[in-house]
Amino acid sequence: MPPDRRSLPPAVLIAGLGGLAAASIVLFLTVGAKGSWSFILTFRGTKVAAMVLVGYAIAMSTVLFQTITNNRILTPSIMGFDALYRLIQTVLVFQLGSAAVAGFDPRLRFGIEVAAMVAFSWLLYRWLFSGSLRGLHLLMLVGIVFGVLFRSLSGFLQRVIDPNEFLVVQDRLFASFNRVDAQLLAVSALVVLAVSVVVWRKAGVLDVLALGRDAAINLGVDHRREVMQMLVTVSILVAVSTALVGPVTFFGLLVANLAYLLVDTHRHRLILPVAALVAILVLMSGQLVLERLLGFNGALSIVIEFLGGIVFLIILVRRAAR
Amino acid sequence: MIEVRNASKSYGETLVVDDVSITLPAGGVISLIGANGAGKSTLLSMISRLLPVPAGTVTVEGMDVTTTPGDVLARHLSILRQDNQMTARLTVRDLIAFGRYPHSKGRLTVEDQGHIERVIRYLELEAVAHRFLDELSGGQRQRAFIAMVLCQDTDYVLLDEPLNNLDVKHAVAMMKLFRRTADEFRKTIILVLHDINFASCYSDRIVAMRNGRIAHQGPPEDIITPCVIRDVYGVEANIHEIDGKRVALYFR
Ligand SMILES: Nc1ncnc2c1ncn2[C@@H]1O[C@H](COP(=O)(O)OP(=O)(O)OP(=O)(O)O)[C@@H](O)[C@H]1O
Ligand SMILES: [Mg+2]
Numbered sequence: 159m160p161p162d163r164r165s166l167p168p169a170v171l172i173a174g175l176g177g178l179a180a181a182s183i184v185l186f187l188t189v190g191a192k193g194s195w196s197f198i199l200t201f202r203g204t205k206v207a208a209m210v211l212v213g214y215a216i217a218m219s220t221v222l223f224q225t226i227t228n229n230r231i232l233t234p235s236i237m238g239f240d241a242l243y244r245l246i247q248t249v250l251v252f253q254l255g256s257a258a259v260a261g262f263d264p265r266l267r268f269g270i271e272v273a274a275m276v277a278f279s280w281l282l283y284r285w286l287f288s289g290s291l292r293g294l295h296l297l298m299l300v301g302i303v304f305g306v307l308f309r310s311l312s313g314f315l316q317r318v319i320d321p322n323e324f325l326v327v328q329d330r331l332f333a334s335f336n337r338v339d340a341q342l343l344a345v346s347a348l349v350v351l352a353v354s355v356v357v358w359r360k361a362g363v364l365d366v367l368a369l370g371r372d373a374a375i376n377l378g379v380d381h382r383r384e385v386m387q388m389l390v391t392v393s394i395l396v397a398v399s400t401a402l403v404g405p406v407t408f409f410g411l412l413v414a415n416l417a418y419l420l421v422d423t424h425r426h427r428l429i430l431p432v433a434a435l436v437a438i439l440v441l442m443s444g445q446l447v448l449e450r451l452l453g454f455n456g457a458l459s460i461v462i463e464f465l466g467g468i469v470f471l472i473i474l475v476r477r478a479a480r
Numbered sequence: 481m482i483e484v485r486n487a488s489k490s491y492g493e494t495l496v497v498d499d500v501s502i503t504l505p506a507g508g509v510i511s512l513i514g515a516n517g518a519g520k521s522t523l524l525s526m527i528s529r530l531l532p533v534p535a536g537t538v539t540v541e542g543m544d545v546t547t548t549p550g551d552v553l554a555r556h557l558s559i560l561r562q563d564n565q566m567t568a569r570l571t572v573r574d575l576i577a578f579g580r581y582p583h584s585k586g587r588l589t590v591e592d593q594g595h596i597e598r599v600i601r602y603l604e605l606e607a608v609a610h611r612f613l614d615e616l617s618g619g620q621r622q623r624a625f626i627a628m629v630l631c632q633d634t635d636y637v638l639l640d641e642p643l644n645n646l647d648v649k650h651a652v653a654m655m656k657l658f659r660r661t662a663d664e665f666r667k668t669i670i671l672v673l674h675d676i677n678f679a680s681c682y683s684d685r686i687v688a689m690r691n692g693r694i695a696h697q698g699p700p701e702d703i704i705t706p707c708v709i710r711d712v713y714g715v716e717a718n719i720h721e722i723d724g725k726r727v728a729l730y731f732r
Pocket of ligand 2: 520521522562640
């Protein structure tokens with residue numbers, strides 16, 4: 159019998175990626191460390207934990223979103239999540255001033271941000287998603303429109319705001335792993351873990367959803383209910399990671415498509431862990447190179463968005479060529 | 481038995497399925513014919529709950545398709561649409577294995593494996609079973625999709641233009657397979673066909689649609705007549721009887 163797959167055997171792939179990811183974490187923790195180990199490990203450890211968590215959440219949410227929309231060039235940010243995050247940040251600073259915002263209990267702000275983003279998307283889904291494919295497309299379209307609305311509102315507020323305050327807002331709008339609060343990390347990790355359990359148990363259903371609406375219904379899957387549930391799952395993941403470090407738009411696209419290339423299968427039990435490991439690997443090694451080798455700090459999101467944008471273009475061009 | 485009672489469906493102002501009532505008995509091959517846009521696919525989609533039934537009722541073995549849980553229905557009725565695209569990267573065998581999902585929810589049993597291998601053999605897909613769907617010819621892909629639906633092993637199998645893309649040999653083999661599936665396993669196969677001669681030679685019943693309504697129905701001898709064909713398609717046809725089967729010539 160001819161071989162079924164042309165890519166690496168799954169176990170080898172996962173082990174290899176896991177090893178690489180672990181190595182990048184160890185390198186990140188140790189390279190260039192000077193002074194007290196306990197301080198360095200705590201400081202860098204928090205950062206590593208944040209990157210692992212965010213990488214994992216973004217990878218999973220993007221794969222899920224692409225599965226339910228049957229489209230591999232979309233990311234959940236199309237639903238206007240990062241725009242909403244921008245708006246929340248801008249309005250907070252505009253209304254209360256940057257000093258007050260900085261003095262906020264970070265847990266409270268985190269809670270408000272996550273709640274606002276999840277509530278917004280949930281309302282949108284309830285309102286618009288009727289179960290048909292058109293419903294899903296309409297949902298995305300309205301998401302885009304809301305995104306534009308939020309963006310222009312924040313743009314407007316940023317113009318009328320005090321220039322110094324504007325700089326504070328600007329700074330918050332670039333994803334950064336440097337200002338993550340350890341307590342928030344723990345809470346986020348719990349939320350993401352709970353979501354992962356649900357997703358893992360639904361992996362078989364996800365495989366079917368990836369066949370498209372009609373095939374899924376034919377196979378007896380309650381398409382509307384499952385898609386709705388997955389949309390809510392996606393919004394929780396995106397909200398948590400955005401509230402933690404800020405918006406990361408193209409990163410999910412990059413890692414999801416790398417994962418599809420690597421695994422060559424439709425099974426979510428394989429795609430999801432591979433995407434998560436790729437995400438962690440890319441984040442860690444990117445940060446390592448930038449911070450330790452080149453001495454930049456906090457610029458990772460810009461580089462990732464740049465790389466993600468290029469991947470996005472390559473996918474588009476390759477599709478057009480087919 | 482599939483019973484459709486006063487089913488209607490409109491897009492905007494136009495009724496595309498217009499108060500259709502029809503009873504399709506269990507067992508045998510039933511062909512649905514009609515001109516482009518007559519409403520065949522829409523009717524099939526309503527019967528198979530891919531589209532909601534805004535007016536009227538559809539029951540399969542007494543189960544109302546709009547209220548029966550989807551997974552229950554999936555063990556009684558399967559549907560293949562007219563056009564099938566897939567973004568997921570699947571091999572032919574993976575696709576066919578999905579046909580067992582309603583029975584085993586993704587955990588394939590030995591029995592499921594037996595079904596899969598048998599269907600692959602019946603549809604002559606052994607040589608391409610390990611290939612990805614996007615590496616197949618149109619006809620091979622069509623056969624893979626039909627294989628998935630047959631693997632679902634339901635009493636009612638609805639296929640929208642299953643002969644699309646198939647060469648003469650495979651089209652004949654496919655129709656023979658449907659005939660055999662209906663005769664040996666007492667299945668009900670409902671097909672949308674554009675080739676009325678295939679419909680004539682292999683069906684027990686033919687249902688002809690025109691403008692969203694059932695215009696004619698009956699055994700092939702009643703439907704394959706110059707009068708009905710003119711009524712349904714607006715073309716003149718000469719009918720010949722060859723080996724006891726009616727054949728329509730409409731090429732001139
Ligand atoms: N989503 C839609 N929106 C508007 N009109 C539609 C839609 N789907 C189908 N129609 C219209 O409904 C009518 C019936 O379509 P249907 O697909 O059922 O035809 P059909 O008999 O299957 O034709 P064909 O032989 O070409 O497949 C057509 O006039 C078509 O234009
Ligand atoms: Mg049709």
